Every structure is written in structure tokens, then in C-alpha cells.
Amino acid sequence: MSDKQSKLLMPFIDESPAFTHGFECGQVWEQLRYGKKFKHYLFHSSNIEQMHSICEHFKCRYDIIPYNEDWSHLTVDVNPAGKESESTRMSMEVDMQKEYTRGLWIGLIVGTVSVIGLVLIATYSLWKK
Numbered sequence: 001m002s003d004k005q006s007k008l009l010m011p012f013i014d015e016s017p018a019f020t021h022g023f024e025c026g027q028v029w030e031q032l033r034y035g036k037k038f039k040h041y042l043f044h045s046s047n048i049e050q051m052h053s054i055c056e057h058f059k060c061r062y063d064i065i066p067y068n069e070d071w072s073h074l075t076v077d078v079n080p081a082g083k084e085s086e087s088t089r090m091s092m093e094v095d096m097q098k099e100y101t102r103g104l105w106i107g108l109i110v111g112t113v114s115v116i117g118l119v120l121i122a123t124y125s126l127w128k129k
Contacts, residue, residue, distance in 0.1 A: 032058040
């Protein structure tokens, strides 16, 4: 592989192996969290043990194939029977609850500010008379 082919599209500021491994795991975690399957995700072979742990956490079917000494491919079939895993479903429910709660708080704040604004306008109008 030439230097031109192996150049990163966006280099990491922190080039440590721990950051790189965390980034790879975060990408896989996010895909599995939303029940997505994928083929041939290229990752560092030194991260194999963590990839096994993540895939087992989501109870999905997966296969890790070494590409060379430094790289491996991960293929995941998240929902082989067309059903979401329990952890995926729970993650999505928690996300929806957070969004709903955030919406309620925003609505409450906007409503409160509106009422305060109306009270101030009414008070000003009465004071001016």
C-alpha cells in the first residue's frame, strides 16, 4: 500500500493507540446500538478482544477475519431473525425518553418565559396609564 493510499482523510490530533482503539469501538458501538448490520469494517487487530466484547454485549452474530498482521475485518448480522436485541431496544427506549423529557423541559421554559413576558407587558401597560 502506498503512502497516498494509506493517508487519513482527517488525522487525529491525539494519535495514541488508546484513542484510535476507542474511536474504532465507538463507531461499532453506535452501529450496534441502533441495530445496524455491516460488512468488512476494517479495524486494528490489536483491538480484537474489545470488538469481541462489544459484539457479545449486543448478542449479535459476528465474524472477525484477520486481514494482515495489523488489520482485521468485522462483519456483523445484528438481527438474524429480524428481531432487535434486548440491549438495542432498551438503548433506543432510553434515548426516546431523554428526547421526550428534553422536549418537555424546553416547552416548560418557553411557556414560563412567555407568561413572564405577558405579565411584564400587562404591568407596563397598567403602569403607563
